[in-house]
Amino acid sequence: MASKYSKDLLLTMYRKMYLMRRFEERAGQQYGLGKIAGFCHLYIGQEAVAAGVEEAIRPDDYMLSGYRDHAQPLARGSDPGMVMAELFGRTGGYSKGKGGSMHIFDIENHFYGGYGIVGAQIGLAAGMAFASRYRNEDRITVCYFGDAAANQGIFHETLNMAVKWKLPVLYICENNRYGMGTAIARVAAVPEIHKRGQAFNMRHEAVDGMDVLKMYEAVKDAAAYIRAGNGPVLMEANTYRFRGHSMADPATYRTKQEVEDERKNDPIPRLKDYAIAQKLAKEEEFDAIEAQVKEQVDAAVKFADESPEPSLDELWKDTIVEEGEEDVRPRERVLGAKVTNWPKYPSGQELKVTWDLEPREQAEKADKAAGLKR
Amino acid sequence: MAELMYREALNQALAEEMERDANVFLIGEEVGRYQGAFKVSQGLLDRFGSARIIDAPISELGFTGLGVGAAMVGLRPVVEMMTWNFAILAMDQIVNNAAKLRHMSGGQLRCPIVFRGPGGAGGRLSSQHSQALESTYAHFPGLKVVAPATPADAKGLLKSAIRDENPVIMIEGERLYALKGEVPEGEHIVPIGKADVKREGKDVSIITWSRMYYFCEEAAKQLEAEGISVEILDLRTLRPLDEEAILATVRKTNRAVVVEEGWPLAGVGAQVVDIIQSKGFDDLDAPVVRVTGLDVNMSYAANLENAIQPDAPKIVAAVKKVLYREGA
Numbered sequence: 001m002a003s004k005y006s007k008d009l010l011l012t013m014y015r016k017m018y019l020m021r022r023f024e025e026r027a028g029q030q031y032g033l034g035k036i037a038g039f040c041h042l043y044i045g046q047e048a049v050a051a052g053v054e055e056a057i058r059p060d061d062y063m064l065s066g067y068r069d070h071a072q073p074l075a076r077g078s079d080p081g082m083v084m085a086e087l088f089g090r091t092g093g094y095s096k097g098k099g100g101s102m103h104i105f106d107i108e109n110h111f112y113g114g115y116g117i118v119g120a121q122i123g124l125a126a127g128m129a130f131a132s133r134y135r136n137e138d139r140i141t142v143c144y145f146g147d148a149a150a151n152q153g154i155f156h157e158t159l160n161m162a163v164k165w166k167l168p169v170l171y172i173c174e175n176n177r178y179g180m181g182t183a184i185a186r187v188a189a190v191p192e193i194h195k196r197g198q199a200f201n202m203r204h205e206a207v208d209g210m211d212v213l214k215m216y217e218a219v220k221d222a223a224a225y226i227r228a229g230n231g232p233v234l235m236e237a238n239t240y241r242f243r244g245h246s247m248a249d250p251a252t253y254r255t256k257q258e259v260e261d262e263r264k265n266d267p268i269p270r271l272k273d274y275a276i277a278q279k280l281a282k283e284e285e286f287d288a289i290e291a292q293v294k295e296q297v298d299a300a301v302k303f304a305d306e307s308p309e310p311s312l313d314e315l316w317k318d319t320i321v322e323e324g325e326e327d328v329r330p331r332e333r334v335l336g337a338k339v340t341n342w343p344k345y346p347s348g349q350e351l352k353v354t355w356d357l358e359p360r361e362q363a364e365k366a367d368k369a370a371g372l373k374r
Numbered sequence: 375m376a377e378l379m380y381r382e383a384l385n386q387a388l389a390e391e392m393e394r395d396a397n398v399f400l401i402g403e404e405v406g407r408y409q410g411a412f413k414v415s416q417g418l419l420d421r422f423g424s425a426r427i428i429d430a431p432i433s434e435l436g437f438t439g440l441g442v443g444a445a446m447v448g449l450r451p452v453v454e455m456m457t458w459n460f461a462i463l464a465m466d467q468i469v470n471n472a473a474k475l476r477h478m479s480g481g482q483l484r485c486p487i488v489f490r491g492p493g494g495a496g497g498r499l500s501s502q503h504s505q506a507l508e509s510t511y512a513h514f515p516g517l518k519v520v521a522p523a524t525p526a527d528a529k530g531l532l533k534s535a536i537r538d539e540n541p542v543i544m545i546e547g548e549r550l551y552a553l554k555g556e557v558p559e560g561e562h563i564v565p566i567g568k569a570d571v572k573r574e575g576k577d578v579s580i581i582t583w584s585r586m587y588y589f590c591e592e593a594a595k596q597l598e599a600e601g602i603s604v605e606i607l608d609l610r611t612l613r614p615l616d617e618e619a620i621l622a623t624v625r626k627t628n629r630a631v632v633v634e635e636g637w638p639l640a641g642v643g644a645q646v647v648d649i650i651q652s653k654g655f656d657d658l659d660a661p662v663v664r665v666t667g668l669d670v671n672m673s674y675a676a677n678l679e680n681a682i683q684p685d686a687p688k689i690v691a692a693v694k695k696v697l698y699r700e701g702a
């Protein structure tokens with residue numbers, strides 16, 4: 001049977017996964033060289049999740065993540081040089097070196113940040129989804145978080161509101177089975193995170209997060225459901241990080257055998273093998289992609305290395321928006337490139353809010369029936 | 375000019391700003407059907423509908439995060455805290471996200487959001503419901519903090535806060551909601567960052583804000599009767615502090631008393647004293663004296679509750695102390 005996937009889709013996903021992998025390997029290496037500091041949480045092993053998600057949603061859908069956030073923006077189309085420069089703490093980075101590894105923001109590509117407080121982005125995502133509905137846009141918000149984040153209060157508080165108000169948000173729990181050194185089963189009453197959706201009457205499902213095609217299918221389906229106005233979805237992507245929690249973690253809390261077994265599931269060769277078996281692409285085509293990506297990553301490191309440190313007067317910028325301060329975005333400021341498609345802050349413009357959280361006639365009817373006066 | 379209650383002035387500001395800009399919405403516990411725990415949102419649900427006047431579940435952290443997320447993509451949320459005591463549960467979203475988004479994104483993001491609600495001691499509610507938390511929020515770069523004393527300032531500052539491109543903390547006086555005062559109709563704006571000389575005087579400056587202003591007035595009247603002329607500077611904005619106005623009043627009277635409801639350690643008043651001694655030392659004829667709440671938790675017992683808070687007699691005593699008068 002012929003594959004139902006196009007060659008283009010498979011190669012795009014392969015390119016993205018390979019870019020994430022090579023980028024992260026180089027980031028790890030640069031950390032070793034002392035060029036990158038902080039914690040530096042690598043995504044290696046989890047690439048199928050981000051690649052599958054990205055191809056299944058629209059580029060203008062909003063996205064946010066936790067601190068393990070270098071790779072997801074790359075899948076969105078962020079500039080690897082600017083991400084690397086941010087890891088280096090240099091002017092050329094997306095946040096001019098002020099955010100660093102845990103706070104990649106690429107607003108032009110609708111990547112609304114990595115967050116250093118476990119679970120904090122879950123609430124923000126609901127607000128962004130709320131704004132889409134408020135403005136009658138059909139974009140959805142995709143929010144990544146880890147298995148450990150699902151034990152935070154904000155997870156429960158937010159899911160409750162998201163369902164009640166049918167917010168167009170896709171919550172993707174990247175369950176790599178560990179929060180730092182703690183196996184999720186040791187601290188979670190319900191370690192299958194997706195099942196917690198049940199408590200909120202929320203559509204929920206688990207997906208093999210080591211299989212990019214399964215991710216792609218599941219997210220496509222969930223995104224259509226959400227875009228149609230049905231409310232949020234909780235998706236658990238079962239995945240694995242091959243490296244430690246961060247560069248500072250030798251990961252001695254898990255056995256060599258476990259990691260070796262998981263490495264057999266590596267999503268990158270898996271996709272390549274599938275495409276070749278389906279005769280959709282040849283070995284040489286993959287070789288070419290790999291060579292291009294390596295060059296791209298080399299260029300990214302070079303860009304970061306050559307980018308200057310921020311000047312000290314930057315200390316006093318970007319904390320408070322001063323009166324009349326123009327909305328100038330960093331890529332324009334830093335790289336001198338003309339940016340045309342930044343999302344506009346729509347304040348002041350004509351906006352009709354037609355959405356009702358609690359339809360009025362319904363509420364009035366209910367009140368009347370109960371003998372209440374509004 | 376119309377005489378309005380403090381809560382009505384806030385209500386007017388909200389309604390006018392929601393009328394003006396459809397991106398403005400109000401979210402909080404009991405703001406809609408219940409018409410507001412302190413009736414600040416009275417009538418707004420009927421006027422603007424449930425998409426813009428949103429009854430939130432009791433989830434301070436959750437709905438605050440939702441507000442911040444909405445602000446990140448250009449809406450202008452007003453998040454009502456039933457009281458600032460409960461907003462302690464929402465601190466992470468206010469402090470770690472709202473205040474830092476612009477910095478961490480290198481200027482890519484703005485977070486135009488207002489967090490507002492009553493602060494200060496309630497009437498006999500004990501420790502968890504009676505806290506003046508201004509200094510907590512004033513501590514963080516990335517936030518603005520305002521605390522109006524009068525209905526007119528409440529309206530003008532709320533309008534400014536809603537239009538501001540930054541996260542603004544507005545601490546209202548829980549005991550001030552029913553207080554009446556003249557409030558200009560329509561476009562009445564009080565700029566953030568500008569203190570106000572509420573009473574002109576020449577012998578001593580009292581620097582204060584919010585409800586404490588009224589105790590200062592009471593003290594000033596008593597002192598006036600004894601021939602002491604008091605100037606009262608109402609800071610109105612606690613971050614950024616109006617250093618100019620603080621130094622100007624000290625330059626005029628050469629003596630200062632700083633009055634705040636909250637605890638003394640790391641209080642906003644401590645910063646005011648620092649500004650005076652580091653930049654206005656040559657203008658001083660006496661050390662600055664602070665009057666603060668006592669460094670204890672609030673009690674339920676009526677006499678203890680009273681003893682903990684600043685009041686007119688304590689302020690009078692402090693003024694006499696900076697004037698080296700008897701009885702201090």
Ligand SMILES: Cc1ncc(C[n+]2csc(CCOP(=O)(O)OP(=O)(O)O)c2C)c(N)n1
Pocket residue numbers: 068116117118145146147148149150174176177178179180245
């Ligand atoms: C509120 C909070 N508590 C603790 C930490 C420290 N910390 C950082 S990452 C982490 C583990 C989180 O694991 P998980 O959410 O599963 O994500 P993963 O690292 O597996 O991607 C912890 C405890 C933090 N950053 N924030």
